[in-house]
Amino acid sequence: MSSLYLSWNRLPHLRPAEIHSLDMPVLPKRISTSVFTVQGNARSYGDVCLTEKGVLLKTLGLNKFISFDRKNGILQCYAGTKLSDILALVVPHGWFLSTTPGTALITVGGAIANDVHGKNHHVAGTFGHHVNKMELLRSDGSRLILSPQENKELFTATVGGLGLTGLITWAEIQLMPIHNPLMWTENRSFRDLDEYWELNQAMQPLWPCSASWIDCLSSGRGVMFLGRHASAVEQPFPSVGHNWRVPFEMPLSLVNNLSVKVFNTLYYHKNRTNKTGLTGYKPFFYPLDGIYDWNRIYGYRGFYQYQCVFPPHSEKEGIRKLLAAINHSGQGSFLAVLKSFGDIPSIGMLSFPRAGTTLALDFPNKGDVTSRLFSRLDAIVNEYQGVLYPGKDARMPGSLFRSHYPQWEAFSAFIDSKFSSHFWERVTK
DSSP, X not given: OOOOBOOTTOOSOBOOSEEEEOSSSSOOOSOSOOOEEEESSOOSSSSTTOOSSSEEEEOTTOOOEEEEETTTTEEEEETTOBHHHHHHHHGGGTEEESSOOSOSOSBHHHHHHTTOOOTTHHHHOOGGGGEEEEEEEOTTSOEEEEOSSSSHHHHHHHTTSTTOSOXXXXXXXXXXXXXXXXXXXXXXXXSSHHHHHHHHHHXXXXXXXXXXXXXXXXXXXXXXXXXXXXXXXXXXXXXOOOOEEOOSOOSSOSOOHHHHHHHHHHHHHHHOXXXXXXXXXXXXXXXXXXXXXXXXXXXTTOEEEEEEEEOTTTHHHXXXXXXXXXXXXXXXXXXXXXXXXXXXXXXXXXXXXXXEEEEEEEEEOOTHHHHHHHHHHHHHHHHTTOEEOGGGOSSOOHHHHHHHOTTHHHHHTTSOTTBOOHHHHHHOO
């Protein structure tokens, strides 16, 4: 019997029929089932990279660099290469990822399949915008080069395609130039949502990177974190902080009403004084990567992440209603991130990012209590024309997915018949 495989949030609990770890970009032969599900470093929050019927293809063994053009910042690598490994290679040569999510521990294949976004979406779009080309291995053995010019339709289906169009074997990505590993940062506190909207409108044209922590058990107070890559003259380098580790899985979640209220109050007051300064890129872009196994604080029952985006015409009221419902429920979150997306259209047919404001929150799994809260949040998201994020989902109703992503039927024509996932089977029934 195969092992139990989990995503980063440890939900849902699924046991694949078979597991194959790939160290070569080929599909396994002589298997008992013909359905594949692709998994990179399992940093998704949910079941887009899980299966209980098929073969789980682990791609971490596909972690080799192919070429690096140091002059033009063009990198080719296999799909199992982690973003952290890319940064370790390219930063000393004056290059950086053109956009990056809040963890560097995902693979290139996962970044493409979920078309991830970062703090600079309003100036750089999504990860897919910086993929020059890639190779896709289909179950019939064919290998296709996909790019915005070659096999364009399959390219737009594969970017954000949740690993369903075949196995991405390698990709070529365009990097951005930097002068050093430093970030010039500024923190700005806001007392409520009205002040957030004013501050965001003023700051986004000035700063290429921005995201806000918000106290979801308040009237909307929070702290906006702004950043830009430092210029060549801004020296010396600051010292690198220590990494921490959660030593073992907690028997019960440490996230509860009291701990969230205490943490949120302390965190807000610690950061409410506006601060500017230099820091390394890791603390700015990847603060949680410095806490190994931080998901253990939620206990063996795991946690859910709920992330949605509201369009510009309804973002203010939608976010306000969502926070009011969370506040009323008493189920707060340490990790509540508010960010405005820009108006750069995503490439992928099923890509999540779009113009508007996105809110992401983590909730400990409390069974029916949490499910009832999510039903209320779903109703608000639906009412205000919002959309949920498949890459952060472990429980979205299929009806919601199909209405939020009306291109799903057109996308289905590009799915490789021997690729699927628990998520896709769940939401397309």
